[in-house]
Amino acid sequence: MAAQDVPAVERLTGEGFHELDVRTNPRDWPEPTPRSEAKAEAWRRRMAHILRHDGGGCWVAEDESGLIGVAAAMRRDLVWILATFVVRPGLQGRGVGRVLLDAALSYGTGCLRGMLAASGDPKAARRYRLAGFTLHPWMVLTGPVARDRLPVVERVREGSTGDVDLLNSVDRQVRGAAHGVDHEILTSAYRLVVADRTTGSGYAYVEPHGGPYLLAATNRRTAADLLWEALAASTSEAPCSISHVSATNEWAIDVGMTAGMSLYTSGYLALRHMKPPMPYLPSGYFL
Numbered sequence: 001m002a003a004q005d006v007p008a009v010e011r012l013t014g015e016g017f018h019e020l021d022v023r024t025n026p027r028d029w030p031e032p033t034p035r036s037e038a039k040a041e042a043w044r045r046r047m048a049h050i051l052r053h054d055g056g057g058c059w060v061a062e063d064e065s066g067l068i069g070v071a072a073a074m075r076r077d078l079v080w081i082l083a084t085f086v087v088r089p090g091l092q093g094r095g096v097g098r099v100l101l102d103a104a105l106s107y108g109t110g111c112l113r114g115m116l117a118a119s120g121d122p123k124a125a126r127r128y129r130l131a132g133f134t135l136h137p138w139m140v141l142t143g144p145v146a147r148d149r150l151p152v153v154e155r156v157r158e159g160s161t162g163d164v165d166l167l168n169s170v171d172r173q174v175r176g177a178a179h180g181v182d183h184e185i186l187t188s189a190y191r192l193v194v195a196d197r198t199t200g201s202g203y204a205y206v207e208p209h210g211g212p213y214l215l216a217a218t219n220r221r222t223a224a225d226l227l228w229e230a231l232a233a234s235t236s237e238a239p240c241s242i243s244h245v246s247a248t249n250e251w252a253i254d255v256g257m258t259a260g261m262s263l264y265t266s267g268y269l270a271l272r273h274m275k276p277p278m279p280y281l282p283s284g285y286f287l
């Protein structure tokens with residue numbers, strides 16, 4: 001992948017994931033909408049960031065019609081992480097994905113562990129399992145948050161770039177690898193809340209309409225407080241979500257259920273040589 005490919009890569013992933021959302025949308029969820037221009041711009045920034053730091057992990061496939069597939073992977077400490085993987089709808093299931101994933105995996109040579117957020121597409125699950133990943137089903141809680149059930153959360157404060165050492169230290173304890181340079185782009189794109197207590201520490205990046213984008217903590221109590229803080233940022237009109245909840249993170253299911261949200265299944269956490277991190281709600285992109 002070259003820097004000039006990023007806009008076409010964004011369009012391809014937008015198209016591929018929208019087609020997947022339409023194909024797999026649970027019947028009582030709102031109709032999926034195409035990626036907005038604001039989200040597309042954020043997506044291009046993230047892709048350019050990965051390409052800058054992990055050029056060797058970013059691959060595209062093309063034919064005479066142009067770009068038809070992309071796989072982008074990064075290395076953080078000794079963990080290989082797949083950020084995105086899509087083949088153009090209509091051209092899927094013909095082996096393009098296998099070649100792309102093999103190229104992205106080769107960037108992980110020397111990495112002990114690997115992780116990625118797998119969609120519910122059976123073709124993706126097949127590729128990842130054949131590449132040796134263990135698939136841990138994921139849950140998602142969604143719906144409006146019952147505001148009258150929000151607890152008073154103490155000793156959680158707004159975070160800033162000055163907290164990056166703390167964030168990296170929590171990352172290493174929870175998932176065995178710091179997010180490192182990813183905190184630069186995350187702190188510029190999301191509100192950050194931090195808990196730094198003698199009893200435990202952690203942080204959460206909060207979605208603009210509430211709910212966690214990424215949350216990590218050294219114990220469940222701290223994680224639950226941070227999750228409540230992220231849910232408190234939602235409004236009663238707009239539903240928000242707690243995504244990427246593995247069975248080991250039952251504390252998050254308990255918070256979401258107390259908040260009156262509905263539980264569904266959604267995709268997999270795919271891991272190599274590691275157990276599902278806990279307490280941890282990964283982002284789909286930076287994990």
Ligand SMILES: CC(C)(COP(=O)(O)OP(=O)(O)OC[C@H]1O[C@@H](n2cnc3c(N)ncnc32)[C@H](O)[C@@H]1OP(=O)(O)O)[C@@H](O)C(=O)NCCC(=O)NCCS
Pocket residue numbers: 016017020084085086087088091092093094095096097098099117118119120121122123124126127
């Ligand atoms: C996941 C994805 C990138 C894989 O790319 P691809 O080109 O379709 O992958 P491949 O053709 O190399 O491999 C697909 C495998 O699934 C098999 N397959 C095809 N249709 C299938 C189906 N309906 N159910 C199960 N397996 C299927 C293929 O035979 C192939 O297996 P094989 O190599 O053993 O023959 C692509 O399907 C895609 O973009 N899906 C939508 C977006 C998505 O889910 N991305 C992954 C995000 S984590």
